[in-house]
Amino acid sequence: MTDPITPNPEESQAAKLDKLRTALEEFSRRQEEGAPSTLFDREAEEKKAEVRRRALLLLDQRARSRSELRERLLALELDPEVIDEVLGDLTRANLIDDEAFAQEWVRQRAQRRGKSSRVLDRELRDKGVDAGIRARALEQIDADDERATARAVAVKKARSETRIPADRTDYDKALRRVVGALARRGFPAGISMDLAREALDERIEDLKLR
Structure with a gap:
């Protein structure tokens, strides 16, 4: 079976999705015209069409790990064997790539969400990303x-x-609030206390100058 997409790791997720949709539209046109398709086996495609559609809708929302996407599709009570076939197709098309997913997850959530490496590791583990990739x-x-x-x-x-x-007493309450913000993001207690005290003291000095 010919792969409808030539994988290109440098393409954006949106571009890859658009390319796959174009291939699917071409397949549908050929089917309607009664022409033989070299892109897909007809019977296999009919079985996979709904699973693929659901998978693409989920990937439109955001990138996902293979395990996470599989769980979401299983929750829709779709055929597990067909799901695995579709996930294989999407993996070969680089629309599912746990390595790239994990790299981007860490980069974005460390910078924008202020998450610690410990929390990021747990989040990726919960999404089924294996230890080496994490x-x-x-x-x-x-x-x-x-x-x-x-x-x-x-x-x-x-x-x-x-x-x-x-x-x-008032100071300690404020300090606990700052330490709590760090603790919720998974930073160790020692570094959290030092940085919280430093940041709070700087804030107090700033307030004194107003």
Whole structure:
């Protein structure tokens, strides 16, 4: 069976989806005209059409790991064997690529969401990405990157404090709020306390100058 798409790892996800849809439209046109199709086996395509349609709708929303996409399709009570065939097609077309998915997941969520490497590893594991791929994706984050991300989270949270603490009890409450923001993103307790105190003290000094 001829693959309708020549895989190109440098293409965007949207471009790959558009290319696959074009191939499917060509197949449909040939079927309507009664012409033989070299793109797909007719019987196999009829079985896979609905699964492919659902898979593409899910991939339109965002990139997904193979395991995550499979679980979503199974939840729709679609045929597991057909799902696996379609996932194989999409993998060969580079529309499913756990390596690229993990790299992008780590890059985006570390920068935009302020997530720690520990939390990112757990998120990828929950999406069925294997340990080797997770480890390679997390190599993007070194100790300095992790500290910089944690500090950005601490500073952002500290800026939400709008008044100078009245006493030590008040200060400790504010400090716990900043530490809590770091803890929820999976940063270790030691670095969280140091950075939270540093960010809060800077915020208090800023408030004093106003």
